[in-house]
Amino acid sequence: MSQNNRLVTGIFILVAGIVILLGKWGVFSFIGRAFWPLVFLIPGILLHLYYFRKREAAIWLVPAGILSVYGILFFIGNFAGSDVFSYIWPLFILGIAVGLFEYDALGSPRPQGILLIALILMLVTIVLLFFTLTSVSLITLLAIMLMIGGIWIILARGRSSRGW
Template sequence: MKNERAIGLFIVIAGFIILLGKLGVFGFIGRNFWPLLLLLPGIALYALFYARVSPSWSLMPAGILTVYGVLFSITNIWGAGLMRNLWPVLLLGIAAGLLGYGMVERRRPEYIYPAALIIGAVSIVLLAFTLLQTGIIYVLAVLLIIGGFWLLVGRGRAGRSKGW
């Protein structure tokens, strides 16, 4: 009697899995949520380290996987064409991993901080160059204009009231 129920339950579950597969549910999940395969292990490695279960070197893959998971989630939502401009973030993931390791390791190797800072700085400079080639240059121009007006108008009044 128990075997018949177990077999019946197995058949019902198999039927649901087949039905969901034919309706495209698994394809939808795979297409839209695959970056979680990178993001969740990265977050889990951080959690394991701070729970004092894993060693400090686990922060290197944790930083890399977390940054890559966020990057690929962004490109998955707004289009893979963003990788044309966001590719320097791949270097930033390596820098984040090295920096995380360097911050908590007691016996800090002398090359960790310089390597993390150099890779991070190169990544940010390259990201700035790629973003300045897009429409963000207009945002930068508007911010400069607003800042200039603020210095001319807003700050001038405050300076006069103090007797400058």
């Protein structure tokens, strides 16, 4: 066996031993548990870089925005605990809105109707996030609106109906 072959074989055996030892200590399982959201975040960032470096079609920004937001949300859930998803789940809709906003802002020619869809999705996200974080049900909101309407009618009964 030549000197180069011995060097390569020795390095291979050394690296194999290190990998086995790190696996036995649980290093790889920790890395897998802690950093699995990178599976979403890295492709999102790479798609952004691909668009900005090559000036490819702006449609690449839709999955780039979605994957980037989802990666960040999964990191939040990973470190804050999976219970946080019961509160922040509407932000997954926001991921789609971010991708569409990017597509609308940087697409040339500007795509028709994309901004409206993104704004609607953002509004839906805000409303659902409000209901989720405040634990206000739709029935409670309806009851409050009816009470406000009733008070308004009671207070406005002596005034002219032209202002109605």
